[in-house]
Amino acid sequence: MNNAQSIANKSIFGEYKNPEDRVTAALLQIFKIGGPELISYVFEDIDIDLEAEVNTQVGKKRSRPDGELKANYHLFIESKIQPWTVGKEHNIEQFRNHQALLSDGYTKLLYITIEDTCPTEIQPTPQIFWTNWKTIVSKLTKYEPVFNKDVIGFLVDQFALFIENVVTSKYDGTTDDNRVAIVGGRFAEEIALNYRFYACQPNRSFRPSKYLAFYFDKRIAHVFEIQEDPIHVNSLQDVIGKLGGYQLGQLDEGPRTFIKLGNEVQIEKEVQHDSSTPFVRRQRYTTIDRIKAAHSTDDL
DSSP states (O other): OOGGGBGGGSOSSOSOSSHHHHHHHHHHHHHHHHHHHHHHHHTTTSOOOSOOEEEESOOBTTBOOSEEEESSSEEEEEEOOSOTTTTHHHHHHHHHHHHTTOOSTTEEEEEEESSSSOOTTTOOBTTEEEEEHHHHHHHHHHOOOSSSHHHHHHHHHHHHHHHIIIIIHHHSSOOTTTEEEEEEOTTHHHHHHHHOEEEESTTOOOOOOSEEEEEETTEEEEEEEEOSOOEEESSGGGGGGGSTTOOGGGSOOSOEEEEEEEEEEOOSSOEEOOSSSOSOSSEEEEEHHHHHHOSBGGGO
16 A cells, blocks of 8 residues: 555645545544444445444555545445536546446445535446435434544534535525525523624634524424624614613623624424434534425424
8 A cells, every 4th residue: 555645644634635526535534543343333335344444545556536435345436526517528438438347246336426416427336336325324323433522523513514515505505685594502502592603713704594493302492593793892872772671681791793693583383303412413404495394303
């Protein structure tokens, strides 16, 4: 193995200019730390051996898959972070070149794309598999490791945020007019219900959103219109007129990111979160239509 290609020598989010290579390297770093147990869990529908070697950017004649898992089998990984139709002719030619790698019974090829369904040209076989980034992130966030729990939890959180920023935010169907930012609401939910504002740590950035929802006690039950864009304040004293009677003594003073909220948006049922792992640690995004139609956070 070329030592320069070893995943151990690569930073989790760096060293590659191509975004597809960066997201693949990040995923493989998590596999490297999580080991065979995590790999088997994420790819449970593929016959995974318990000993695996993990590499990035594997050159094979005319074909250069983005990643490789190797044991008594080969699993080549090709990542796509744009719609398949973008550069379709190149993608089809690349797929045909990758197929040439499957000359023996233990070599397999996995495509990870952003589509909800497998592109027709990929044609899954016993050696060719497909999944999407949404499924990968969902599987990772539901994983409960026995070892390295804190490390893997941190990496998975960062990976989910990375995929949201680099991949799904561009093609998730959200717009400035339908986007819902979902934040943790342990204390903030009650404040929003009574005083119609949200305050969090200073200089926190949000994607432009029309709504703010609160995740608390394994459910999303309250969604509000955002009345004014987020602003940075040195103290809540700076926005005293917008606090709706809130007593500042109830909250430590200091710099804040402040969002003024408007009317609550009625949803027919609470959106339940069934996993034991938190649904949101910082913020996530969805659309107002998905919130209204969802039965569980898997629908978001």
